[in-house]
Amino acid sequence: MSVYSVEKVQTNAWYVHAAGITRVVRYRHVHLTFAPWEVTSAEGRRLWSAATLESAFRWIQARTGQPVTALLAQALLKNSLSAETSPARISHDADHASEG
Numbered sequence: 001m002s003v004y005s006v007e008k009v010q011t012n013a014w015y016v017h018a019a020g021i022t023r024v025v026r027y028r029h030v031h032l033t034f035a036p037w038e039v040t041s042a043e044g045r046r047l048w049s050a051a052t053l054e055s056a057f058r059w060i061q062a063r064t065g066q067p068v069t070a071l072l073a074q075a076l077l078k079n080s081l082s083a084e085t086s087p088a089r090i091s092h093d094a095d096h097a098s099e100g
Helices: 053-064 068-085 087-099
Strands: 004-010 013-018 021-027 037-041 046-050
Touching: 004 068, 013 053, 013 068, 021 053, 037 053, 046 053, 053 068
Parallel strands: none
Antiparallel strands: 004 013, 013 021, 021 037, 037 046
């Protein structure tokens, strides 16, 4: 594994591996907050809430020194390209994500 990487695990949820730690960035579907994006530890402990997805990734970048914002863009692009070429894979990924 590289020093840092971003992996989409389901809609609006990513694992961010940076500087030997794993963080989860997730959108909370709660309409009563100004900061619906949260960063948690791999164990689920909330570390930070943010108003935007970019802000959540910048928070991780500031603490690890790794360029995770650029990796997010790459992960989103890769995911959209694979979705265009493999619709069956999306269905499998969605089924797999709902199991966990």
